[in-house]
Structures are given as C-alpha cells and as structure tokens.
Amino acid sequence: MYRLSICADTVFLDLPFEERVKKIAQAGFLVEFWGWKGRNLEVFTADPKIEVCGFSGTQGGSCVHPDGMADYVAGITESTPVAKKLRASFLVVHGGELGPNGEVVHKISASPVTHWITAYKALSQLAQLGAENRVTYCLEVLNTKVDHPGYSINFIEDAVRLVKEVNSPYVKVLFDIYHSAVEEGNVVQLLRDYHPYIGHIHVADVPGRHEPGTGELNYRFVAEALREIGYEGVVGMEAYPLEDNNQAMDHFRAAFSEV
Secondary structure (H helix, E strand, O other): OOEEEEEOOOOOOOOOHHHHHHHHHHOOOEEEEOOOOOOOOHHHHOOOOOOEEEEEOOOOOEOOOHHHHHHHHHHHHHHHHHHHHOOOOEEEEOOEOEOOOOOEOOOOOOOHHHHHHHHHHHHHHHHHHHHHHOOEEEEEOOOOOOOOOOOOOOOHHHHHHHHHHHOOOOEEEEEEHHHHHHHOOOHHHHHHHHHHHEEEEEEOOOOOOOOOOOOOOOHHHHHHHHHHHOOOOEEEEOOOOOOOHHHHHHHHHHHOOOO
C-alpha cells in the first residue's frame, strides 16, 4: 500500500520552513521538499517522528546536453550524502537546472539523438551511484504547456523508455499526474501501462495546481487504479492549497483513503 507525503514548498508558505515541516509531520504525512542548500535540516534529525521521503537533488548542469553532463552528475552526487543522512529513500532529478520559477535554464542539445544519448549516459552514472548508496533517483516528467516551456522530458513514455534502457532499480520515473494531465492526458492508462518503472508520484488538480477535489481530475479513480496495480511507493501532494492549508491536506488524505 502506498504512503502519503506533502511538499513543504507548497503549503503553509507564510511560515518558516521548519514550522511547515512540523505541521506536515503532525498531520501524519511524510515530508518532501525542493532544494536542500541554505536550509536548516536539523529539524529532521532532531525529531525521529519527522520522516523525509525525498527531495530535489538536481543542482545544476544538464543531462540532455554534453556540455552540462559533468555538472549535472556532480550536483546530484553532492546531494546523495544528504539524502542518506536524512534517511530519504529517493532524490528527485530533472532534465537539468531549473530557475526559481521553474524556468528551463539548462542547455538542451539541438540534436534529438545527442539529447537522448547524453541522458542515457548521465542516468547510467546515477544508477551506479544509487547502487553504491542505496538511493533511488526519480526522473520527473514536467509539462511544457503551462509551467515549464521548453523542458525536454515532457512525455511519460519517453522517460520510461530511457529508464528501461538504463535498467537499474535505482533509476525510476517520477510520474507527476498534474504535469501529465496538462501535457498529454489519459493518466490512469499511463499508470497502468508503465507502473513497473514508477518510483514516485506527485498529485495536484487541474486547472490551478491546487489540492485534489478542486478541479477536473477524479482522484478517487486514480487512487483505485494505484491500488489495483499494487503501487507501494509514496504519493506526494505537490499542490498549492486553494484556500486553507489544513483543509487541503484533509482533502488529499480523503481522496487517497480506501472507502
């Protein structure tokens, strides 16, 4: 059975990071967050009841352009001991560095062949790093239509084919249902088709990127599909509450609870 997490970078944004983390944990959820540098991570090590499932490990460079690959792998390598220290089971990785508003700031090869070969080489290095440290790297697929114009890994099938070729239990796909619904739709069928390659799931409703129940997606149906396929990872709410933070967490929990 899957477990549930909340992203500390999308809820209680009027509070310091440490207080957000505590509120999420007190509500009974695992904690996920974005970048780790410049943050007081002692909030996790000081209280064993606060559990981290994962956070973003991408710090720079690009896995889709040869000139950026070394920096890409080096940044994720630097993040890996932090994941081990916090007992996080996975790191989120992207096609390359993103700006403060999610904009693409990394190089992307003009040649599709070079693009995918470079990504294969970079993720193969992460596979070895994961095997050495028992950390899984989850490659996130993002939409290009609303939030991340120009992002190079925007279809689930492409990410799955890449991960399948790398062929490592330590390199998986991060299936963000919000992003996939915006980019291509048919998310439940995609889950059914590709679930063996999924390492983590993000959710938010469409449109607006708010909590489940505020838009057009039937998250009860999604939850039922996840139970049917036997998904045992983490489902994380990475959504901006429409109004009340606590109510948003309650709606998320209700959508993914068994009836």
